[in-house]
Amino acid sequence: MNTSKIKHPLDQKKVVVIGGGVIGASWAALFLANDMRVVINDPQPGIESKVRVYVMRAMLALQALGHGVNAALERLSFEPDLAKAVADADFVQENGPERADFKSALWATIEQAAPARCLFFSSSSGIPASNQATQMQSPGRLVIGHPFNPPHLLPLVEVVPNPQTSRALIEASLDFYRALGKCPLEIRKEIDGFVANRLQSAIFRECVYLVSQGVITAADLDSVVTHSLGIRWATNGPFLSFHLGGGDGGFPHFVDHLAPGMETRWREQLESTVHFDEATKKLLVEQIENGYGDRSIAQLAEARDEREIAIINSGRKTAQ
Amino acid sequence: MNTSKIKHPLDQKKVVVIGGGVIGASWAALFLANDMRVVINDPQPGIESKVRVYVMRAMLALQALGHGVNAALERLSFEPDLAKAVADADFVQENGPERADFKSALWATIEQAAPARCLFFSSSSGIPASNQATQMQSPGRLVIGHPFNPPHLLPLVEVVPNPQTSRALIEASLDFYRALGKCPLEIRKEIDGFVANRLQSAIFRECVYLVSQGVITAADLDSVVTHSLGIRWATNGPFLSFHLGGGDGGFPHFVDHLAPGMETRWREQLESTVHFDEATKKLLVEQIENGYGDRSIAQLAEARDEREIAIINSGRKTAQ
Numbered sequence: 228m229n230t231s232k233i234k235h236p237l238d239q240k241k242v243v244v245i246g247g248g249v250i251g252a253s254w255a256a257l258f259l260a261n262d263m264r265v266v267i268n269d270p271q272p273g274i275e276s277k278v279r280v281y282v283m284r285a286m287l288a289l290q291a292l293g294h295g296v297n298a299a300l301e302r303l304s305f306e307p308d309l310a311k312a313v314a315d316a317d318f319v320q321e322n323g324p325e326r327a328d329f330k331s332a333l334w335a336t337i338e339q340a341a342p343a344r345c346l347f348f349s350s351s352s353g354i355p356a357s358n359q360a361t362q363m364q365s366p367g368r369l370v371i372g373h374p375f376n377p378p379h380l381l382p383l384v385e386v387v388p389n390p391q392t393s394r395a396l397i398e399a400s401l402d403f404y405r406a407l408g409k410c411p412l413e414i415r416k417e418i419d420g421f422v423a424n425r426l427q428s429a430i431f432r433e434c435v436y437l438v439s440q441g442v443i444t445a446a447d448l449d450s451v452v453t454h455s456l457g458i459r460w461a462t463n464g465p466f467l468s469f470h471l472g473g474g475d476g477g478f479p480h481f482v483d484h485l486a487p488g489m490e491t492r493w494r495e496q497l498e499s500t501v502h503f504d505e506a507t508k509k510l511l512v513e514q515i516e517n518g519y520g521d522r523s524i525a526q527l528a529e530a531r532d533e534r535e536i537a538i539i540n541s542g543r544k545t546a547q
Numbered sequence: 548m549n550t551s552k553i554k555h556p557l558d559q560k561k562v563v564v565i566g567g568g569v570i571g572a573s574w575a576a577l578f579l580a581n582d583m584r585v586v587i588n589d590p591q592p593g594i595e596s597k598v599r600v601y602v603m604r605a606m607l608a609l610q611a612l613g614h615g616v617n618a619a620l621e622r623l624s625f626e627p628d629l630a631k632a633v634a635d636a637d638f639v640q641e642n643g644p645e646r647a648d649f650k651s652a653l654w655a656t657i658e659q660a661a662p663a664r665c666l667f668f669s670s671s672s673g674i675p676a677s678n679q680a681t682q683m684q685s686p687g688r689l690v691i692g693h694p695f696n697p698p699h700l701l702p703l704v705e706v707v708p709n710p711q712t713s714r715a716l717i718e719a720s721l722d723f724y725r726a727l728g729k730c731p732l733e734i735r736k737e738i739d740g741f742v743a744n745r746l747q748s749a750i751f752r753e754c755v756y757l758v759s760q761g762v763i764t765a766a767d768l769d770s771v772v773t774h775s776l777g778i779r780w781a782t783n784g785p786f787l788s789f790h791l792g793g794g795d796g797g798f799p800h801f802v803d804h805l806a807p808g809m810e811t812r813w814r815e816q817l818e819s820t821v822h823f824d825e826a827t828k829k830l831l832v833e834q835i836e837n838g839y840g841d842r843s844i845a846q847l848a849e850a851r852d853e854r855e856i857a858i859i860n861s862g863r864k865t866a867q
Contacts, residue, residue, distance in 0.1 A: 249794075375775035376792070383775035410774040416762045420812055423775045425757065426750050427785070428812045433749035434785045442736045449784020454730040455695035455703035455743045457780030462854040463847075464769020464777070465747070465754045470835050471848050472696070474569075478835045486823040492740055492748045497817055503806040515790050515798045527783075528791050534782040534862065541861035542854065 235262040236406050242266070243312045245333070246322035247274040249281065250350050250378060254320050255303065256285035257379040260294035261407050264302045268312040275305050285379045291536045292380070293543075294408075309333070310340035318403065320372065321349045327358050334369055335362035346396075346403060348372035352424060355417040356389035367391035370400045372411075373421055380535055382410040385421045436501045438511065445511060446518025461538055555582040556726050562586070563632045565653070566642035567594045569601065570670055570698060574640050576605035577699040579619035581727050587625045588632040595625050605699045611856045612700070613863075614728075629653070630660035638723065640692065641669045647678050654689055655682035666716075666723060668692035672744060675737040676709035687711035690720045692731075693741055700855055702730040705741045756821045758831065765831060766838025781858055 242258050244251045247269035255278060258265045267278055282303065286296045306312035313319055319337055323329060330349065337347065347369045349359055360366035371387035378384075384404045388397045397413060404411035414421050420428065438445050459468055466478070473481035501507075519527060562578045564571045567589035575598060578585045587598055602623065606616045626632035633639055639657055643649060650669065657667065667689045669679055680686035691707035698704075704724045708717045717733060724731035734741050740748065758765050779788055786798070793801035821827075839847060 375779075381775050381778060383771060385771070410770060412763070412767045412771050412774075414763055416760065418757075418760075418762050419815070422757055422763050422768060422771050425812070425816070426753050426772065427776060428809050429753035429816055430746050430750040431785050431789070431809065432813050432816075433746050437738075437742055437745065438786075440736065440738075442738050443732070443734055443742050445786040446784075447732045448742060449787050450730060451703060451705070451732050451742045452746065452780050452784040453782065454732075455701050456747060457777060457782070457784070458701060458855050458858050459695075460772050460777030461781040461858055462773065462777070462851050464766075464772040465751050466758075466765040466831070466835055467769050467839060467847065469751070470839060471844060471851060475844055477844050479832050482823060482828045482832060486828070489748050489751065490823055492745070493752050493821070495739070496745070496749055496752075501813070503802060503810055508802045508806070511786070512799050512802060515786055519787060519790060524791060524795055524797050527787065531782050531791060535778050537861040538778050538781055538858055541857040 237403075238262040239264055240317040241315060242318040242320060243268055243306075243316045244320050244322065245269070245309070245312075246324075247271065247278045248322060250374065250376070251320075251322040252278045252281035253285055253376075253378040253380075254322065254350070254374070256282045256289060256299075257407060257409075258320075259299035259302055260286065260289040260296050260379070262302075265304070266312050266316070267303070267305045268307065268309055269305075270307050278305075279303070285377070288380055288532055288536060292539060309336055313337050313341040313345065316341050316345045318346050319348065321347075321351075325351060325353055327354050330354060330359040331362045334359055338363050338365070338368065346370070346399060348400070348403075350374060350378075352421070353419070356387060356392070357417060360389060360391075367393060367396065370396065371414075371421075372400065372404060374409075375423060377532070380532060380539075382408075382539070383423060384409045384411040385414050385423060386411045387414040387417060387421055389417060432501050433496060435503070435507065435511065436496075436499050438514065439501065439507050444518070445514035449518070461542075557723075558582040559584055560637040561635060562638040562640060563588055563626075563636045564640050564642065565589070565629070565632075566644075567591065567598045568642060570694065570696070571640075571642040572598045572601035573605055573696075573698040573700075574642065574670070574694070575623065576602045576609060576619075577727060577729075578640075579622055580606065580609040580614035580616050580699070582622075583638075584622045585624070586632050586636070587623070588627065588629055589625075590627050598625075599623070605697070608700055608852055608856060612859060629656055633657050633661040633665065636661050636665045638666050639668065641667075641671075645671060645673055647674050647681075650674060650679040651682045654679055658683050658685070658688065666690070666719060668720070668723075670694060670698075672741070673739070675739075676707060676712070677737060680709060680711075687713060687716065690716065691734075691741075692720065692724060694729075695743060697852070700852060700859075702728075702859070703743060704729045704731040705734050705743060706731045707734040707737060707741055709737060752821050753816060755823070755827065755831065756816075756819050758834065759821065759827050764838070765834035769838070781862075 241264045243266045244255045245268045247267045255265045290296050349371050356369045356371050360369040373385040375381040375383040386400050401411045469481045470478040561584045563586045564575045565588045567587045575585045669691050676689045676691050680689040693705040695701040695703040706720050721731045789801045790798040
C-alpha cells in the first residue's frame, strides 16, 4: 500500500447497501473501489458468495476505469439485521423490492436505528421519495439516488429529492456521488420515470413502430443508432446537438426554422399506433433472435461493458 | 507516395458532388480521402474557396480517423455546368436545395448526361427518391444516401431505395458506402424522416416536455444523456440494450415483464402537451444561453468533433 497516497474523502466511511442483487452488488463494488467500508444487508441465503462473485468481476471494470481496488474485498461485510447494519452508518443505499409498502416500513426502521449524520438514498427507478418516506419522522431526509445500469460503470446518478428535502441535503447528496466519480444530476420535480427512463421510453416507442411497419429490421435500427445518434449523444446531449445543428445561428435558428417541421412530425408520430400486442412481441423477439442469437447474453454483456469502458476512458483523454 | 500500397477500390473513380454547402463539402472531403476524383457542381460565386477551406479542415478529422489524405486536394475540381460535370461520372452525390421540383428537373438532366454505369445518390433528409425521380426515364436508378452530419465523420448512411430500385442496385449502393468506410443501413420503406431523424424527433419531444415542466434544466438534461443513454447507445442500440436489460431472460423477459409498464408510460407521454410556442422557445433559448453561452458555436463544434473522433477511434480498438 502506498502510504503517501492522498486519502480519499470517503476513506473508511461506512455505507450500508440494502439488497444484494445486481444493482446492490454493483454499488458495493463502486463503494469499495472508493475506499469505503461496505456492509450488505440482505436476508437471502447464499447472498455472500453471490455478491463476492459479482464484486470481483466488477473490480476488473473499475480497474479498467482507473480505480485502485487494493484490498477492497477486505472492507466488505454482511449484516442480515437491518437495525444493527445501519447503527453506525454514514450512508445507506437501498435496492430493495420495488414496493412502496415495503420501502416505507424499511425507512421507518432505518431512521430509528441510524445516526443523525447518515444520508439515505434509494436506487428506486419508480417510487418517488415522498411515497417511500410516509412513515419517517423527517421525510425530507430521504433522497432518490437512481443509477443507470450498471451503476459501477455508467456515470449518471439521478438525484431526486422530495419537496421537503433541504437545499443543504440536496447539495450533500450531489457531493457524495461526485466524490465517487459519478455524474449526479438534480431532478427538480418528482415525476414517474425521472428523466433517463422517460427519454428511453419515448424513443423506444418509435423504434417499435418502425420495426413493426417493416421500415427497418431491429438489428439494423440498432446499427443506425450506434453509428449516428449514439455517438452524437455520448458527446453532446439533444439540446447542445441542436444548438450546433442550427449552424452559426445556433439554437435560436433551430427553433425558428427547424422546430416547426419537427412539431409537424410529432403530430404524425403521436397518431401512429404502437402496442406490445402478441404479433408485435413475436416479430421483435424473432428479429432479435436473428440479429443476436449467435451470442449468449453473457457474451453480449461482456462486449457491452468493454465498449462502454472504452468510450468512458476515451472521454477522459479528450479535452472537454 | 508509397507505390506498394494496395489500390483503394474507389481509386481515381469520379464522383460529382452537386451543391458545395456544408454537406456537399463534407462528402467531398470523405471522397478525396478515399482516393476518388471529386468534381463540385455549384453555380454559387466564390464556391471554390469555401469548399477548399472546409475540405482542408475536414482533412484533419479524416487523418485523425486514420485516412491517408496525401495529395487529396489535387483531385478536387469544379465544373459549374451540370451536363459537363456528370458526363463521365461514376457516382453523383446530390446536396441541392430541398425542393422536389428543383430536384426532379436536376435528375432528368443528370440522367440524360451521365453514363449508364453512374450511380445516383441524393443526400436529401426529406424528399423520398420516388418524389425526386418523377421526370427520370428509369426512376429506379435514384437512391437516397442520407448521411448524418457531419458526413465525413459520422459513419451512418441511410440508404433508401424507391420501390422501383432493383436489388442489385441496392447492393451496389451499400457497397459504395461501405468502400468509403461508412456504415450504410438499408431503409426498406420510404417514410418521412427515414429512421435516425424520426428517433431524434421522438426523443426531443420528451426533452422539451421535461424542460418546459421544470423537471430539469436543458444543460442538465444534456448531461443526463451524455452520461447514460449516449454511452449505452454508442455501444448497443435500443433493442440490444433491452435484450441485455432483461437479464438472463433476454428480450423475451423484457417484453413479458417490463414492456407493459413502458406501454403505460407511453400513454401518459402521448397525453402530454408539448409545443414550440413563444414561451417554450424563450425558455429553451435562455437555458441554452445559460448552459453554453460562454463558448462560441465554433468552439463547441470543434470540441464535439474531437470527442466524436475519440469515440469512433475507441471503437476500433475494442473487440466487437
